[in-house]
Amino acid sequence: MSMVLEHVNYVYEADTPLAQKALNDICLEIPDGQFIGIIGHTGSGKSTLVQHLNGLIKAESGHIYFDGEDIDGPGFDRRGLRSKVGLVFQYPEHQLFEIDVFSDVCFGPKNLGLPKEEVETRAREALAQVGIGEELYSMSPFEISGGQKRRAAIAGVLAMKPRVLILDEPTAGLDPRGRDEILNQIRELQRKTGMTVLLVSHSMEDVAEYVDRIIVMNRGSVMLDGTPREVFRHDKELEEVGLAVPQVTYIMHRLREKGLEVDADATTVREAVQEIKKALKEQEG
Amino acid sequence: MLRDITLGQYYQTDSVIHRLDPRVKLGGTILFILSLFFFQNIFGYLIAALFLAVVIRLSKVPFRYIVRGMKAILLLLMITVVFNLFLTPGRPLLEFFGGRVRITYEGLKLAAFMAIRLSFLIIGSSIMTLTTTPNHLTDGMERMMRPLKLIKVPVHEIAMMMSIALRFIPILLEETDKIMKAQTARGADFENGNLIRRAKAMVPLLVPLFISAIRRANDLAMAMEARCYRGGEGRTKMKPLIYQTRDRLAYLSLAVYLVCSIGLGRL
Ligand SMILES: Nc1ncnc2c1ncn2[C@@H]1O[C@H](COP(=O)(O)OP(=O)(O)OP(=O)(O)O)[C@@H](O)[C@H]1O
Ligand SMILES: [Mg+2]
Numbered sequence: 001m002s003m004v005l006e007h008v009n010y011v012y013e014a015d016t017p018l019a020q021k022a023l024n025d026i027c028l029e030i031p032d033g034q035f036i037g038i039i040g041h042t043g044s045g046k047s048t049l050v051q052h053l054n055g056l057i058k059a060e061s062g063h064i065y066f067d068g069e070d071i072d073g074p075g076f077d078r079r080g081l082r083s084k085v086g087l088v089f090q091y092p093e094h095q096l097f098e099i100d101v102f103s104d105v106c107f108g109p110k111n112l113g114l115p116k117e118e119v120e121t122r123a124r125e126a127l128a129q130v131g132i133g134e135e136l137y138s139m140s141p142f143e144i145s146g147g148q149k150r151r152a153a154i155a156g157v158l159a160m161k162p163r164v165l166i167l168d169e170p171t172a173g174l175d176p177r178g179r180d181e182i183l184n185q186i187r188e189l190q191r192k193t194g195m196t197v198l199l200v201s202h203s204m205e206d207v208a209e210y211v212d213r214i215i216v217m218n219r220g221s222v223m224l225d226g227t228p229r230e231v232f233r234h235d236k237e238l239e240e241v242g243l244a245v246p247q248v249t250y251i252m253h254r255l256r257e258k259g260l261e262v263d264a265d266a267t268t269v270r271e272a273v274q275e276i277k278k279a280l281k282e283q284e285g
Numbered sequence: 286m287l288r289d290i291t292l293g294q295y296y297q298t299d300s301v302i303h304r305l306d307p308r309v310k311l312g313g314t315i316l317f318i319l320s321l322f323f324f325q326n327i328f329g330y331l332i333a334a335l336f337l338a339v340v341i342r343l344s345k346v347p348f349r350y351i352v353r354g355m356k357a358i359l360l361l362l363m364i365t366v367v368f369n370l371f372l373t374p375g376r377p378l379l380e381f382f383g384g385r386v387r388i389t390y391e392g393l394k395l396a397a398f399m400a401i402r403l404s405f406l407i408i409g410s411s412i413m414t415l416t417t418t419p420n421h422l423t424d425g426m427e428r429m430m431r432p433l434k435l436i437k438v439p440v441h442e443i444a445m446m447m448s449i450a451l452r453f454i455p456i457l458l459e460e461t462d463k464i465m466k467a468q469t470a471r472g473a474d475f476e477n478g479n480l481i482r483r484a485k486a487m488v489p490l491l492v493p494l495f496i497s498a499i500r501r502a503n504d505l506a507m508a509m510e511a512r513c514y515r516g517g518e519g520r521t522k523m524k525p526l527i528y529q530t531r532d533r534l535a536y537l538s539l540a541v542y543l544v545c546s547i548g549l550g551r552l
Contacts, residue, residue: 015349018297056466079472087470095467097492107489111472142496156471 003030003053003085003164003196008062010048022048024220026062030198032163035190037207037228038200040217041242046200047090049217050166053198054085083112086162090169090200092153096141101132101152104141108160119159126159127152129189131181147178154182158189164196165189171206183210205246208232209268216243229265248272255279294354294455296415302344303416306532307425313539314413320543321402324550330398332546333405337412344416351411355404362403369396419451428526441517449505457498464493 010023022045030036040046051057052064055071055078064071071081089095098104105123114122127137130151136144141152154170167186171179183199187210190197201207207214207228214231216224218241224231231238235245235253252264252272262279266272302310321333341348355362375391377384414422427444434440465475468489475486 015347051466054470056469079474082470082472089463089467089470092467094497095464095471095489095493097489107473108471111474160472 002032002067004028004065005030005052006063006065008049008052008059008064010045010052010057010060012048014060022220023052023059026220026222028215028222028225030164030196032196033194034213035187035197035211036199037211037214038198038217039202039204039207039214039243041202044217045220046202046217047168048220050087050168050198050200053164053166054082054087056087083160084162085164085166086157086160088154088157088165088167088170090172092156092170093141093146093149096149096153096156099140100138101141101144102127102137104152105155105159108156112160122159122161123155126155129158130155130185147174147182150174150178151182162195164198166198166200168200169202170199171201179206186210202243204232204238204243208246216241228267232267233265294414295418296346296350298345300343300345300416301531302340302412304531305416305535306526306528307417307421308429308526308528309532309535309539310413310417311422311425311429313535314409316539316543317409318406320546321405323547326550326552328552329546329550330401330405332542332549336542336546337405337408340412341408344412346412346415351408351415354411355407358403358407362400365403366396366400369399419448423448423451424522424526439517441520445517453498453501456501457494460497461490461494464490464497 005026005028008023008026009021012018012020012022024045026049038046038049048057052059058072066081066085069076071078096104098107102123105126106119109119109122132148132151132155136148136152141149144152150170154167157165165186170182170186174182183206186197186199189195199207199211204214211228213226214224214228215222216231216238223241224234224237232245232249235249238245246267248266248269248271249264252262252266252275255262255276256264260276260279261282262272262275266275317333317336320329324330324333341351370388370392371386373389373392373395375389377387378390378393379388381387417425423444426447427440430438430440430443469475471489473486473489475483475490477483478486
C-alpha cells in the first residue's frame with residue numbers, strides 16, 4: 001500500500017527549441033502514512049513531480065505505481081486515482097469559482113457522485129479542519145481574505161477525503177502566523193487520520209519541524225532523501241544549490257565549532273534549546 | 286494539450302527571415318495571400334509551393350512545427366472541401382442516391398485547389414507569426430498604418446491594444462492549462478458527457494479564468510500608468526524601424542515571385 005516511482009522522466013515542450021528537461025530519472029518510494037517535505041529551488045521540478053502523482057501529467061518514460069498498479073496502464077481508473085490522491089495546487093485560491101465558500105468546497109465531493117447529505121457533511125468537516133467558521137460559509141469566495149481563500153481551497157480538496165494529500169507551496173505569500181496555523185492544522189490532520197502528506201516548499205525552515213522525511217530536488221533530480229537530520233548534515237551541498245538549512249542548524253554547528261558539546265543534529269528551535277541547556281549544564285557540572 | 290496551438294506563436298531562433306523588417310514580412314504575407322487567388326493553373330501552385338518551401342527553409346522553423354499548428358484548422362479545411370466537392374455544378378463524376386448527390390469533375394478540381402490554397406494561406410501567415418515577435422509585428426503595423434492618422438484613426442492605440450492582446454494569448458493559455466488541471470484534480474471532467482454537461486463543466490474553468498484575466502489587465506494598467514504611459518503622442522522608439530539591404534533584397538525576391546506566379550499562373 002504505497003506509491004512507487006521508477007525512473008520517471010519528463011520534458012516540457014518536447015520537440016521545440018524550448019524543450020525543458022523537468023524531471024530526470026526520478027526513483028522514489030512513498031509508503032502510507034508518511035509526512036514528507038519536498039524541497040527545491042525555484043524551477044527544480046517540484047510541481048512537475050507532484051502533478052505526476054495523480055496522473056495530471058503523464059510521464060515521458062518510467063512507471064508510477066499506486067498500490068502496485070501502474071497508473072498509466074490500460075484500464076486504470078484515473079478519476080478514482082484523483083479522489084485518492086488529492087492535489088492542492090500552488091496558489092489554489094485562483095481556482096475558486098462558486099457563488100459561496102460552502103458550494104465551492106462541495107465541488108470536489110459532488111464530482112465523486114456522492115449523495116447530497118454526504119457531500120455537505122464532508123464539506124462541513126473539511127472546513128472545520130482548516131479552521132473556517134460557519135459565518136464564512138455563505139460569503140463569496142472572492143470577498144474573503146487571502147489566507148481564508150487559501151484555506152477554503154485546501155478544504156475543497158480535503159472534502160474529497162484523499163488517502164494521499166499533496167500540497168504545493170501551501171504557505172506561499174502568507175504571513176508567518178498564517179503559515180504556522182496552516183501547517184499546524186495539516187499536522188493535526190495527518191496525525192488524526194494517518195493520511196500520507198506531501199508538502200512542497202522551498203523553505204527548509206517551514207517543513208523541518210513538521211515532516212518525517214525530506215526529499216530535496218535539484219534540476220529535476222532527487223538530490224537528497226532522508227530524515228530532516230540526515231538531510232541537514234549536508235548543509236554545504238544544500239547551500240551550493242541555493243537552499244538554506246534552518247537557522248538553528250547553523251547556530252548549532254557554530255556552537256560546536258566554538259567548543260560547546262551540543263548535538264549539531266537538532267533541527268527545531270525546541271530541540272536546540274534543550275540541547276544547549278543540557279550542554280551548558282554538563283559544562284558547569 | 287492547449288500548448289499544441291502554434292498559430293500565432295513565436296518560434297525562437299536566429300534566421301534571415303527572423304531578422305527581416307516586420308514591414309517586409311507583413312507586406313509579403315499579404316501579397317502572398319493575394320497572389321494565391323490570382324493564379325488558376327497548376328504552375329501557379331507549384332511556384333507558390335516552391336516559394337513557401339524556400340522561405341520555410343530560410344526561417345529554420347521545423348516543418349513539423351508549422352504543421353502541428355494547422356491541426357486546429359483542419360475542421361474548417363474539411364468543411365470547405367466537402368462543400369466544394371458536392372455543391373459545384375458541372376460534369377458529373379460520381380452519383381449517389383439516384384443522382385441527387387453528385388461529385389463533379391469541376392467540384393473535385395475546385396475542392397483540391399481550395400484545400401491547397403487554404404493550407405498555403407495558413408502556412409504563409411504562420412511563418413510570419415512564427416518568425417516575428419508580437420512586439421515587432423505591431424511595430425510594423427503601426428508604422429504601415431501611419432498614413433491613417435491623417436483621417437484621425439488612433440493608430441498607436443490600436444497597435445498597443447493588439448500587442449497587449451497578442452502578449453496575453455500565451456499567458457492565458459498557460460493559465461487555462463493550470464486551472465483546468467486544478468479542477469481536474471478536484472474531480473472535474475472536461476472530456477465526457479453530452480453537450481449540456483460539457484458546457485456546464487466549463488463554468489469552473491471560465492470563472493477563474495475571467496477573474497484572472499481582469500486581475501492581470503488591472504495590474505498591467507497600473508504598471509503602465511506607474512511608468513507614465515499616456516498614449517502615442519510624442520512617444521519615440523528605442524529601436525526605430527529602418528530598412529536594411531536584406532529588406533530591399535527581400536522585396537525584390539517578392540516581386541520576382543509575384544511576376545512569375547501570376548504571369549505563369551494565368552497562362
Ligand atoms: N507549463 C510549462 N511549460 C514549459 N515549461 C515548464 C512548465 N512548467 C514548468 N516548466 C519548466 O519546468 C521546470 C520545472 O518547473 P516546476 O514548476 O516543476 O518547478 P518548481 O520546483 O515547482 O518551481 P517553483 O518553486 O517556482 O514552483 C522549470 O524549468 C520550468 O521552467
Ligand atoms: Mg512549483
